[in-house]
Amino acid sequence: MGAAAQFSWKTVVVAAIAALATLGPAAAQEVAEAPAASEESAPVAPDASDLDSLLNAADQDVSQLSQVSVVQAPALDMEVSTVSRQESTVGKSPAAVFVITNEMIQRSGVRNIPDALRMAPGVEVARVDANKWAISIRGFNTQFANKLLVQIDGRTVYTPTFGGVYWDVQDVLLEDVERIEVIRGPGATVWGANAVNGVINILTKSSRDTQGMFGEAGGGTEERNYGGFRYGGKLSRDATYRLWGKWFERDQGLDPDGAADDWRSGRGGYRVDWNPSCCDLVTLQGDAYGGSAGSRAAYTTLTPQSPAPPFYFRQVDERTNLAGFNNLLRWTHELSDDSDWTIQTYYDRTERSLEQVPFRENRDTVDFDFQHRFRLGDVHGIIWGCGYRNTRDVFFQPADGVPLQFQPPSRADDLFSYFIQDEITLRDEFLYLTGGAKFQHNDYTGFELQPTVRLLCTPTERQSIWASVSRAVRTPTRTDDDVILTTAPAAFAPFPPPAGPFVPVFPRIFGSRDIGSEQVVAYEIGMRAQPTDRFSWDLALFLNDYRYLRNTAPAGFTVDPTIPAYIAEQVLTDDGSGIGYGFEPAVTFQATDKWRLTTAYTFLRMDLNVLGEGDSARNRLYVQSSHDLGNNWEFDLMGRYVDHLPGQQVPSYLVMDARLAWYPTSTFEFYVVGRNLLDSAHREFGDDPYLGTMATEVQREIYGGVAVRY
Amino acid sequence: MYGARQVVIDRRQELNLKGVYLYSFCRFVTWPDASFTGPQAPLVIAVLGSKDLTATLQAVAMKRTANGRKLEIKQLAKPDDPADYHLLVITADIKAEEQSKLIKRLQGTAVLVVTESAGMGNQGAHVNFFLEGATVKFEINVPAAQACQLRIDPQLTALKVARLLGA
Numbered sequence: 001m002g003a004a005a006q007f008s009w010k011t012v013v014v015a016a017i018a019a020l021a022t023l024g025p026a027a028a029q030e031v032a033e034a035p036a037a038s039e040e041s042a043p044v045a046p047d048a049s050d051l052d053s054l055l056n057a058a059d060q061d062v063s064q065l066s067q068v069s070v071v072q073a074p075a076l077d078m079e080v081s082t083v084s085r086q087e088s089t090v091g092k093s094p095a096a097v098f099v100i101t102n103e104m105i106q107r108s109g110v111r112n113i114p115d116a117l118r119m120a121p122g123v124e125v126a127r128v129d130a131n132k133w134a135i136s137i138r139g140f141n142t143q144f145a146n147k148l149l150v151q152i153d154g155r156t157v158y159t160p161t162f163g164g165v166y167w168d169v170q171d172v173l174l175e176d177v178e179r180i181e182v183i184r185g186p187g188a189t190v191w192g193a194n195a196v197n198g199v200i201n202i203l204t205k206s207s208r209d210t211q212g213m214f215g216e217a218g219g220g221t222e223e224r225n226y227g228g229f230r231y232g233g234k235l236s237r238d239a240t241y242r243l244w245g246k247w248f249e250r251d252q253g254l255d256p257d258g259a260a261d262d263w264r265s266g267r268g269g270y271r272v273d274w275n276p277s278c279c280d281l282v283t284l285q286g287d288a289y290g291g292s293a294g295s296r297a298a299y300t301t302l303t304p305q306s307p308a309p310p311f312y313f314r315q316v317d318e319r320t321n322l323a324g325f326n327n328l329l330r331w332t333h334e335l336s337d338d339s340d341w342t343i344q345t346y347y348d349r350t351e352r353s354l355e356q357v358p359f360r361e362n363r364d365t366v367d368f369d370f371q372h373r374f375r376l377g378d379v380h381g382i383i384w385g386c387g388y389r390n391t392r393d394v395f396f397q398p399a400d401g402v403p404l405q406f407q408p409p410s411r412a413d414d415l416f417s418y419f420i421q422d423e424i425t426l427r428d429e430f431l432y433l434t435g436g437a438k439f440q441h442n443d444y445t446g447f448e449l450q451p452t453v454r455l456l457c458t459p460t461e462r463q464s465i466w467a468s469v470s471r472a473v474r475t476p477t478r479t480d481d482d483v484i485l486t487t488a489p490a491a492f493a494p495f496p497p498p499a500g501p502f503v504p505v506f507p508r509i510f511g512s513r514d515i516g517s518e519q520v521v522a523y524e525i526g527m528r529a530q531p532t533d534r535f536s537w538d539l540a541l542f543l544n545d546y547r548y549l550r551n552t553a554p555a556g557f558t559v560d561p562t563i564p565a566y567i568a569e570q571v572l573t574d575d576g577s578g579i580g581y582g583f584e585p586a587v588t589f590q591a592t593d594k595w596r597l598t599t600a601y602t603f604l605r606m607d608l609n610v611l612g613e614g615d616s617a618r619n620r621l622y623v624q625s626s627h628d629l630g631n632n633w634e635f636d637l638m639g640r641y642v643d644h645l646p647g648q649q650v651p652s653y654l655v656m657d658a659r660l661a662w663y664p665t666s667t668f669e670f671y672v673v674g675r676n677l678l679d680s681a682h683r684e685f686g687d688d689p690y691l692g693t694m695a696t697e698v699q700r701e702i703y704g705g706v707a708v709r710y
Numbered sequence: 711m712y713g714a715r716q717v718v719i720d721r722r723q724e725l726n727l728k729g730v731y732l733y734s735f736c737r738f739v740t741w742p743d744a745s746f747t748g749p750q751a752p753l754v755i756a757v758l759g760s761k762d763l764t765a766t767l768q769a770v771a772m773k774r775t776a777n778g779r780k781l782e783i784k785q786l787a788k789p790d791d792p793a794d795y796h797l798l799v800i801t802a803d804i805k806a807e808e809q810s811k812l813i814k815r816l817q818g819t820a821v822l823v824v825t826e827s828a829g830m831g832n833q834g835a836h837v838n839f840f841l842e843g844a845t846v847k848f849e850i851n852v853p854a855a856q857a858c859q860l861r862i863d864p865q866l867t868a869l870k871v872a873r874l875l876g877a
Contacts, residue, residue, distance in 0.1 A: 050726065051726045051729065051730070051766070051769055051770065051773075052773070054726050054727060054729075054730040055730055055733070055770065055773060055774060057730075058730045058731075058733065058734050059774075062734050062738070062865065062866070062869060063869055063870065065727065065730060065731065065734070065846075065871070066845065066869060066870045066871040068723070068727050068845075068846070069723075069844035069845065070720055070723045070724040070727055070841070070844060070845070070846055211773070212772075212773060593721070632762075663765075665765045665768060666765040666766055666768065666769040667765075667768070667769065667772075709769075710769060710772045710773070
């Protein structure tokens with residue numbers, strides 16, 4: 001697609017936003033003339049989602065029970081806090097937000113966070129091997145996808161090593177997840193620097209809502225065995241806690257030549273929530289983990305490894321030993337109904353070491369965060385905050401080890417950030433304008449400004465329309481700045497020229513400190529409505545205009561006569577650009593009291609002048625049917641279609657998962673889950689050409705288990 | 711603009727809420743001492759009808775006691791089950807005639823009778839749940855309870871969701 005087409009797209013989106021802005025007041029008058037909407041507003045008690053919180057409420061004050069609604073929360077009233085860092089609802093969020101609830105996780109039968117994310121429209125999840133995933137939103141998917149901000153309970157988990165997420169160490173007890181909020185598009189005003197294409201925020205329940213025992217155990221053909229437990233209790237009248245643990249062993253994926261990507265991990269954690277007064281909430285939580293993740297890799301070597309091709313590879317069955325822990329403290333003080341402040345700090349330690357080659361990566365991160373929310377008059381809802389993060393890494397990497405090096409091997413970086421956002425009520429219950437900006441100072445590129453303007457119109461309680469324009473950046477990482485990566489020989493040339501024997505030409509990529517942040521200007525429009533309690537839909541359209549994307553440029557040609565070999569040096573540059581556009585409709589239909597259908601479709605097109613166009617599927621469809629069969633039986637069917645990935649040589653695939661569960665009493669749950677039932681195995685992503693990790697196929701699998709709750 | 715508002719009840723939440731209300735009734739209703747065999751004797755709740763509610767109550771019984779007494783949950787097989795209990799819940803899936811017959815039979819005994827069917831409050835059930843909009847409410851028949859030597863704490867009758875009968 002040429003520049004002209006880009007221009008027209010942008011024009012259309014901007015024109016639509018402008019039209020919406022001007023139409024707003026006109027529509028408001030129409031509504032004003034209509035009879036006043038009924039005062040009926042179903043009381044929804046947010047914590048009262050389970051028996052424990054109801055019992056706690058009854059113990060404190062029985063009258064609290066009168067606040068509890070037994071009507072299913074309409075889709076637009078679902079809580080979200082990621083969009084603007086405060087409690088709100090989906091219907092009032094001027095962004096493409098999707099909420100994966102605890103119930104959805106349970107009913108899908110998934111055992112890990114990446115598989116849960118497959119339920120959200122717009123999220124690309126492709127399994128590379130049994131412990132690695134390529135996960136992104138709205139394009140640029142790879143195992144090292146670097147344009148997402150991922151948080152677990154307020155702790156940022158993407159690594160500054162490459163700006164992406166080590167998914168093999170991100171885990172929680174899924175039973176205790178409150179919800180996973182997924183924001184497509186830039187969330188940069190109130191969130192950090194990586195929120196270019198989206199934010200994923202995993203929130204676990206307050207320990208107040210996880211009182212009592214939970215235990216689970218199960219196993220199957222691929223999920224070899226797993227187990228988990230939680231105990232929740234009271235420390236005093238105002239303080240509750242939970243302790244939890246889990247482990248699993250996962251079998252390797254399929255490769256005709258054999259695979260070595262089995263994975264096992266164990267993890268334990270705690271959370272304490274303390275209400276010292278009416279207006280204070282203190283949360284202390286943390287977890288520690290250890291594990292081992294395998295992979296089969298073909299490392300590039302500079303000396304021939306075999307007398308026959310391929311000469312310059314060393315195939316190893318690698319194991320990565322994983323360990324880490326983190327602790328987080330958060331204190332929220334409520335000043336009044338619409339004013340509060342929160343202070344939060346955490347410490348996070350991550351260790352990864354390879355067994356077959358001497359390569360080790362350790363990282364320590366300390367983060368402080370403050371935010372303050374208040375109202376200014378009747379019109380302005382203001383939220384501002386500031387944060388500081390220090391991250392320090394150490395790489396142990398002898399020169400003859402892996403073809404990957406970081407120079408310098410150790411580095412500490414500071415990041416300062418400030419944000420302010422104002423939600424202006426242009427017309428109460430009808431039109432809202434949100435403007436804000438994030439200012440950030442980092443050690444890589446200095447000062448960054450990330451502004452956003454969002455307009456939200458709620459013509460009725462059950463409809464909302466929004467539009468936004470934002471700029472967000474992905475600041476350079478250690479990889480952008482300091483990497484030295486030698487990849488497989490691209491060609492062979494005579495040495496000495498012109499008539500010597502042929503020797504390999506190794507491309508070697510060098511990071512650069514002269515490159516700036518990758519930038520997106522995103523134009524978005526969305527609509528959502530809930531015409532009846534049984535039916536709701538949501539649609540988002542977007543156009544992302546990218547500048548300063550990573551690219552490489554030739555930087556010289558050197559000879560290493562000792563090998564002998566040529567090195568074709570390349571340097572990272574920031575002259576890539578392109579656009580991504582698409583739309584994402586999602587529909588929920590409660591066909592009967594006992595049967596619910598949800599579906600999400602994603603259309604995405606990327607038009608880039610750098611690599612990566614073919615790494616994201618153009619069409620993706622997800623359908624889920626959740627059926628209550630009666631007599632405490634549940635049956636769920638999930639189907640997924642993913643279009644081919646030309647860049648990864650992955651053909652399109654259609655998969656189906658199923659879950660059957662039985663609750664003989666409220667204490668016990670028995671379930672059987674079958675995944676990828678339609679074929680014996682399928683590939684979701686290709687081999688990694690840089691580090692040589694070989695992808696494996698995802699196999700059909702069955703597992704079953706029992707859960708006990710009391 | 712849209713069709714009639716249809717309400718989809720979250721059955722699990724409704725059961726949980728009713729279970730917690732029943733637990734609260736156990737705390738705020740005083741039974742005559744004679745109805746317990748001793749100070750440690752459990753408070754027995756019997757359910758006639760839906761086993762779903764029995765399961766919820768069993769979960770409650772594992773987590774809570776009422777005024778120092780353990781809660782014991784029994785599922786009644788038929789209306790004339792001669793089991794001993796302090797609180798009887800008759801769920802909506804029992805026929806109305808059978809409900810009234812049972813309520814009449816229990817009149818004068820120290821058993822708190824809880825129903826969830828329209829009209830049962832006036833037939834003599836002490837507490838009768840009903841749904842208004844999204845909220846679970848209940849009728850309380852204090853004179854009928856007094857006639858059975860059951861004392862209902864004013865905290866319960868003062869609730870917004872309580873509607874007094876027979877005043």
